[in-house]
Amino acid sequence: MTINVCRLIVKNMPNYGGSLDRVFQALADRTRRAMVQRLIRGPVPVSELARPLEMSLPAVMQHIQVLEACGLVRSEKIGRVRTCRIEPDVLRTAEDWLAEQRTSWERRLDQLGDYLLDDPGTPEQGSL
Amino acid sequence: MTINVCRLIVKNMPNYGGSLDRVFQALADRTRRAMVQRLIRGPVPVSELARPLEMSLPAVMQHIQVLEACGLVRSEKIGRVRTCRIEPDVLRTAEDWLAEQRTSWERRLDQLGDYLLDDPGTPEQGSL
DNA sequence: TCATTGGTTAAGGAAGTACTTGACTATAAA
DNA sequence: TTTATAGTCAAGTACTTCCTTAACCAATGA
Numbered sequence: 667m668t669i670n671v672c673r674l675i676v677k678n679m680p681n682y683g684g685s686l687d688r689v690f691q692a693l694a695d696r697t698r699r700a701m702v703q704r705l706i707r708g709p710v711p712v713s714e715l716a717r718p719l720e721m722s723l724p725a726v727m728q729h730i731q732v733l734e735a736c737g738l739v740r741s742e743k744i745g746r747v748r749t750c751r752i753e754p755d756v757l758r759t760a761e762d763w764l765a766e767q768r769t770s771w772e773r774r775l776d777q778l779g780d781y782l783l784d785d786p787g788t789p790e791q792g793s794l
Numbered sequence: 795m796t797i798n799v800c801r802l803i804v805k806n807m808p809n810y811g812g813s814l815d816r817v818f819q820a821l822a823d824r825t826r827r828a829m830v831q832r833l834i835r836g837p838v839p840v841s842e843l844a845r846p847l848e849m850s851l852p853a854v855m856q857h858i859q860v861l862e863a864c865g866l867v868r869s870e871k872i873g874r875v876r877t878c879r880i881e882p883d884v885l886r887t888a889e890d891w892l893a894e895q896r897t898s899w900e901r902r903l904d905q906l907g908d909y910l911l912d913d914p915g916t917p918e919q920g921s922l
Numbered sequence: 923t924c925a926t927t928g929g930t931t932a933a934g935g936a937a938g939t940a941c942t943t944g945a946c947t948a949t950a951a952a
Numbered sequence: 953t954t955t956a957t958a959g960t961c962a963a964g965t966a967c968t969t970c971c972t973t974a975a976c977c978a979a980t981g982a
Binding site for chain 2: 927928929930931932
């Protein structure tokens with residue numbers, strides 16, 4: 667019997683694979699987060715992605731490669747311009763992991779609250 | 795005028811500071827994510843946190859220091875045992891950033907859908 | 923008191939990251 | 953055809969990360 671919480675299958679949780687390593691690693695960099703934020707608004711050629719960033723083009727390309735390696739971004743070259751677009755599923759993988767931790771935490775708090783309400787003396791009381 | 799989405803204030807978004815760097819960096823490591831997952835279930839002394847991990851104690855301590863440095867974990871030493879506990883707010887900071895990106899993405903998709911529905915010929919049609 | 927347990931400090935090393943510059947290729951525009 | 957644009961490749965460097973071992977300290981417990 668499996669329990670579904672939104673898009674999150676609870677039974678046999680893992681399956682995040684080593685990919686979480688790379689996604690969080692990718693998001694751990696200011697520049698790359700800025701790129702993600704830009705790409706969320708729509709596909710962008712490399713040169714425009716580079717414009718607001720104070721670094722060389724090769725550096726920008728390396729960031730893009732990191733984003734592509736973890737599946738956060740896909741890109742396609744047409745003529746001489748390479749256009750990048752975001753892949754929102756992977757973003758959601760990271761969000762799901764965090765949500766999972768939070769819900770575990772909240773569930774535990776609830777159980778703890780119940781326990782503290784039940785146990786110490788005062789056996790029959792209106793809940794709350 | 796500000797719009798509130800859950801606990802997420804949309805106007806003047808940033809404010810995540812450089813802390814996101816450190817949080818995502820901390821979560822980019824398998825071992826540290828395992829620690830977080832363990833700590834979600836309740837406070838744990840260092841030695842127990844270390845037990846399932848195949849590495850030296852100093853290594854474990856260094857991971858704990860990373861988690862403390864970004865505010866994900868607090869610890870307190872009583873007698874000779876140091877007990878670690880999770881700090882869920884920081885976890886939520888990361889989750890919020892990701893949720894923000896996802897909602898931006900979804901909003902854009904909606905607008906794009908509306909645009910595609912309105913624009914091409916067929917001006918007055920039942921929506922859908 | 924002495925040994926054990928639980929943790930800490932310091933130093934070092936292998937591997938990885940985030941850049942750089944310089945040389946190069948392919949497309950597009952003049 | 954020439955020149956500019958957009959991107960790519962390679963190599964090198966400073967810095968960081970993740971781990972190790974060895975020596976150490978301070979609270980317990982026998």
